[in-house]
Amino acid sequence: MIFPKYVSLFLPLALLACSPAPTKSLVVSADPHLGVYFVDGSVNNKPVTFLVDTGATMLNLPISSAKSMGITIPKSYQLATLSDGSAIQTYSVDIKKLKVGDCTLDNVPATFTDTSSPYALFGESVIKKVSLVVANEQMKISCKG
Template sequence: MRPTLLAASLLLLAGTSHAADISVVGLFPNKAVLVVDDAPPKTYSVGAAITEGIRLVSADNTSATIETNGKRQIIALGEHVSRSNAGSGRASVALQADGQGHYVVQGQINGGTARMLLDTGATMIALPASDATRLGVDYKKGRVAYVNTANGVVPAYHVKLDTVKVGDIEINQVDAVVQEQGLPFILLGMSFLNRTEMRRDGQQMVLTKRF
């Protein structure tokens, strides 16, 4: 079976002084091919130690999950994650634009995996009803609102998400809307982004948690 090739890398802290630069160059079920600090590529099985304080906890054909000092991070295609913001100690994540200039992130909502499109034009996080149900969001208990879409004004449900996590940034009690029609994927909107500092550098977007 051929591995899925990725152009993703992750900067991790092992302890407080040593930074390990880890790149994911291939994926198998329960295995990942990693380059650590410019060493030759090496295949790691789930559960294996990558370097001091860092281990591989899961891998499939689309992503690998790394654990550092008890904190877990999903690495998806084209995503670069910095687990520390030098000099500030605040959580940050660096996102790489895709070929169309979009930032697609692999994160978590209420503890469940969620693939989201960063959208600064969206007032709140917006979820299709199918994703909300999968993530355990009882949206029918939310307040009914109306949103403008390409197909006109459609009803939506205003809800609070318990947690939203992107990289090391985890934010609690985030406003969101759930739509039963007209939305093909999750939008990571300003109800999350307003609680971060956003800095764009070329094709890279760096988010740093504010509060």
């Protein structure tokens, strides 16, 4: 789902941990060609580019990136249905540390999938833990302490 031109979402902060210093917001502009928002952050201190996807239930990362993030993929998997009706194997993991802007999130539920996309999907399992405001083709992400 792509954000309308003016949207304001204030979502619950369950399990959110921010540094005690006053927080700053991360402001990003919509990609001029795709109309979506890309956000740089990190997973377990490894750099990651996230694609903000309000239609994604979970934080989702390419399985090929797991090893570099120090994550062991479990042997068991679940089948998830994609928006086009196809099914894909997903491996559930808790991310020890996810950072976006000044927000640090601990033990974030995530899934890993075998995908060719170079981007991690910044889905609802993360979105519900931060404050997102979208206006004038800019997205502001901030945490509350």
